Amino acid sequence: MTEILSSPTWLWLLTIFILSVFVGFEVISKVSSMLHTPLMSGANAIHGVILVGAMIILGAADNAVQALLGVLATILATINMVGGFVVTDRMLEMFKGRSKSPAVKEEVQR
Amino acid sequence: MTRSEWIQLGYLVAAVCFILALKGLSSPKTARYGNFIGAGGAILAVVVTCFYPNMSNWPLIIGSVVLGTAIGVPAARAVPMTAIPQMVAAFNGVGGAAAALVAVADFRTHSNAGWAVALAVVFSTAVGFISFTGSCITFGKLQEIMTTRPVLVPGGRFISFGLLAALVVLVGVVIGTGSVPALAALAVVGLIFGVMLVLPVGGADMAIVISLLNSFTGLAVAASGAVLRNTLLIVAGTLVGASGALLTHLMSQAMGRSIGNIMFGAFTSKAVTAGAGAASDRSVRTGTVDDIAILLAYSRKVVVVPGYGLAVAQAQHTVRELADLLESKGVEVSYAIHPVAGRMPGHMNVLLAEANVPYEQLKEMDEVNPEFARTDVVVVVGANDVVNPAAREDASSPIYGMPILDVDAAQHVVFLKRSMRPGFAGIENELLFGDKTTMLFGDAKDTLTKLVGAVKSA
Numbered sequence: 185m186t187e188i189l190s191s192p193t194w195l196w197l198l199t200i201f202i203l204s205v206f207v208g209f210e211v212i213s214k215v216s217s218m219l220h221t222p223l224m225s226g227a228n229a230i231h232g233v234i235l236v237g238a239m240i241i242l243g244a245a246d247n248a249v250q251a252l253l254g255v256l257a258t259i260l261a262t263i264n265m266v267g268g269f270v271v272t273d274r275m276l277e278m279f280k281g282r283s284k285s286p287a288v289k290e291e292v293q294r
Numbered sequence: 295m296t297r298s299e300w301i302q303l304g305y306l307v308a309a310v311c312f313i314l315a316l317k318g319l320s321s322p323k324t325a326r327y328g329n330f331i332g333a334g335g336a337i338l339a340v341v342v343t344c345f346y347p348n349m350s351n352w353p354l355i356i357g358s359v360v361l362g363t364a365i366g367v368p369a370a371r372a373v374p375m376t377a378i379p380q381m382v383a384a385f386n387g388v389g390g391a392a393a394a395l396v397a398v399a400d401f402r403t404h405s406n407a408g409w410a411v412a413l414a415v416v417f418s419t420a421v422g423f424i425s426f427t428g429s430c431i432t433f434g435k436l437q438e439i440m441t442t443r444p445v446l447v448p449g450g451r452f453i454s455f456g457l458l459a460a461l462v463v464l465v466g467v468v469i470g471t472g473s474v475p476a477l478a479a480l481a482v483v484g485l486i487f488g489v490m491l492v493l494p495v496g497g498a499d500m501a502i503v504i505s506l507l508n509s510f511t512g513l514a515v516a517a518s519g520a521v522l523r524n525t526l527l528i529v530a531g532t533l534v535g536a537s538g539a540l541l542t543h544l545m546s547q548a549m550g551r552s553i554g555n556i557m558f559g560a561f562t563s564k565a566v567t568a569g570a571g572a573a574s575d576r577s578v579r580t581g582t583v584d585d586i587a588i589l590l591a592y593s594r595k596v597v598v599v600p601g602y603g604l605a606v607a608q609a610q611h612t613v614r615e616l617a618d619l620l621e622s623k624g625v626e627v628s629y630a631i632h633p634v635a636g637r638m639p640g641h642m643n644v645l646l647a648e649a650n651v652p653y654e655q656l657k658e659m660d661e662v663n664p665e666f667a668r669t670d671v672v673v674v675v676g677a678n679d680v681v682n683p684a685a686r687e688d689a690s691s692p693i694y695g696m697p698i699l700d701v702d703a704a705q706h707v708v709f710l711k712r713s714m715r716p717g718f719a720g721i722e723n724e725l726l727f728g729d730k731t732t733m734l735f736g737d738a739k740d741t742l743t744k745l746v747g748a749v750k751s752a
Contacts (some may be wrong), residue, residue: 194408194410194411194520197519197520197523197525197528200525200528200529200532201516201520201528201532204516204528204529204532204533204536205532205535205536206536207313207533207536208316208532208533208534208535208536208537208540209536209537209540211313211316211317211533211537212316212536212537212540212541213540214317214320215316215319215320216319216320216321216322217544217633217639217640217658218322218631218640218643218653218656218658219319219322219325219640219643220541220633220638220639220640220643221378221379221382221636221638221639221640221641221643221644222319222325222329222640222644223316223319223537223541223640224382224504224505224508224538224541224638224639224640225378225381225382225385226315226316226319226328226329226332227316227508227512227533227534227537227538228382228385228386228389228508228511228534229329229332229333229336229385230312230315230316230332230336230530230533230534231386231389231393231508231511231512231515231530231531231534232336232385232389233308233312233336233339233515233526233527233530233531234389234392234393234396234515234518234527234531235336235339235340235359235392236339236340236343236524236526236527237392237393237396237515237518237519237522237524237527238358238392238395238396239340239343239344239346239349239355239359240343240346240349240522240524241395241396241399241400241522242351242354242355242358243346243348243349243350243351243352243355244348244349244350244403245350245351245354245399249399250399250402251351251354253395253396253398253399254351254354254358254395254399255354255357255358256391256392256395257391257392257395257396257399258354258355258358258359258362258392259358259361259362259365260362260388260389260391260392260395261362261388261389261392262358262359262361262362262363262366263362263365263366263369263385263388264366264385264386264388264389264392265336265366265389266362266363266366266367266370267365267366267367267369267370267381267385268366268370268385268389269329269332269333269336270366270367270370270371271370271373271378271381271382271385272329273326273329273330273333274370274371275375275378275644275647276322276325276326276329277326278375278644278647278648278650279322279325279326279643279647279653280647280650280652280653281322281323281652281653281654282652282654282655
């Protein structure tokens with residue numbers, strides 16, 4: 185019912201999983217430790233993509249129990265994803281360099 | 295191309311966006327842009343999913359997404375920066391629950407799809423629900439709805455082992471028989487286990503727990519992806535799971551402890567904390583605000599070491615005021631940030647960024663340590679364990695081996711502390727009694743405000 189897409193084998197899924205582990209390690213090892221909190225919050229938002237799964241479940245639900253679980257999952261996943269990206273953006277917006285701050289520039293010029 | 299292929303292609307683009315989002319975080323210059331790309335990828339993924347074959351229940355889907363947005367966005371906008379750790383925990387918890395619910399809801403569909411799918415279902419259910427209740431307890435502790443200290447339930451260790459054993463048995467039963475009641479029981483055991491996992495952890499260690507649970511949710515999402523055979527969920531979940539695991543490892547290294555010790559240490563560490571604080575009747579040198587103000591105003595190089603106490607006192611704006619004032623007097627000021635300063639890794643950087651400190655002034659431990667020898671005054675605000683030389687010198691100390699900021703190399707060290715009470719690790723800091731050290735007792739924000747006033751007139 186929910187696997188109408190061309191069905192990948194479990195071995196293929198395992199391949200994607202293993203490669204993703206290495207990509208994850210690789211990308212994170214380059215993250216500045218200054219940004220570890222936005223990193224966690226951003227990673228948090230990314231796993232909010234479980235919303236896709238929740239929508240698929242809800243879209244295929246044909247009984248009340250599945251629909252209920254689907255609705256709950258969709259609401260929670262949306263909170264996770266949307267909230268995660270918004271709060272990460274708020275944090276990153278604050279990280280400003282010296283040169284960008286106009287107040288400091290004026291002081292230097294004086 | 296078939297519709298299915300278009301959808302797969304959309305998912306591939308979204309996955310690349312997520313990788314770019316994480317990659318952007320390698321510098322504050324590209325980080326915000328990266329986050330936009332990540333959000334774009336997420337939107338693309340949702341839009342593409344709308345074209346899944348045979349989707350129905352549109353009113354429910356749209357209603358749920360609207361409701362979730364209506365809850366998530368205002369919460370994310372309103373949260374103060376000091377409360378970011380509990381907000382991250384909360385978002386993480388609901389994500390974990392969502393992943394588990396997806397796996398549970400789809401279980402029946404796959405009841406004869408083989409052991410690989412069943413394994414993914416039980417993994418996502420158990421780990422997702424553990425992450426959910428674990429995050430709830432984390433939220434409660436950080437929000438100070440409950441105590442922030444480790445909570446030890448009598449016989450907690452046996453309960454935890456019992457739950458773990460039950461988990462293993464139920465996993466076997468569900469995979470073997472495809473029984474729905476067994477899956478429900480597994481969910482319940484997972485929920486209780488999440489509580490038991492986080493209860494005995496407290497204080498500064500909560501930072502590690504947030505990171506660990508983040509990793510758990512990522513892995514649960516990946517497992518749900520395996521259940522649905524959805525490659526995007528596998529990639530995104532695994533990225534987060536792997537990065538969370540690595541980050542957890544880095545953090546515990548920065549605390550000089552193993553993850554096992556942090557999660558289960560409260561059961562064994564009683565002997566260490568007992569008797570702490572007894573030796574504090576030794577004499578220390580207490581300074582006045584005016585002395586310190588003159589010392590600071592006539593220095594060439596000052597380094598501020600902000601800690602947990604600064605975040606608690608919400609003194610980050612006042613610290614910035616003091617730093618600006620000193621800079622206007624020609625003093626070179628920077629901030630030395632220990633990797634575990636604040637309430638979660640990197641939290642101190644966010645708090646200081648909020649107080650408009652330019653990120654060039656924020657120095658990481660490896661970068662700042664060689665500079666202490668050339669530093670006139672180090673001002674330690676609400677930190678203790680991260681500057682304790684015992685971590686370097688005393689092999690019998692419980693924090694021995696933890697990387698610290700070598701502030702004892704500087705000419706003068708000024709401690710802004712509430713009292714002589716030892717830090718979270720409950721160990722005496724010899725540096726407090728050193729002859730280069732001056733103590734300023736009181737609330738960090740109060741003392742800093744007075745210092746600002748005194749430096750102005752110095």
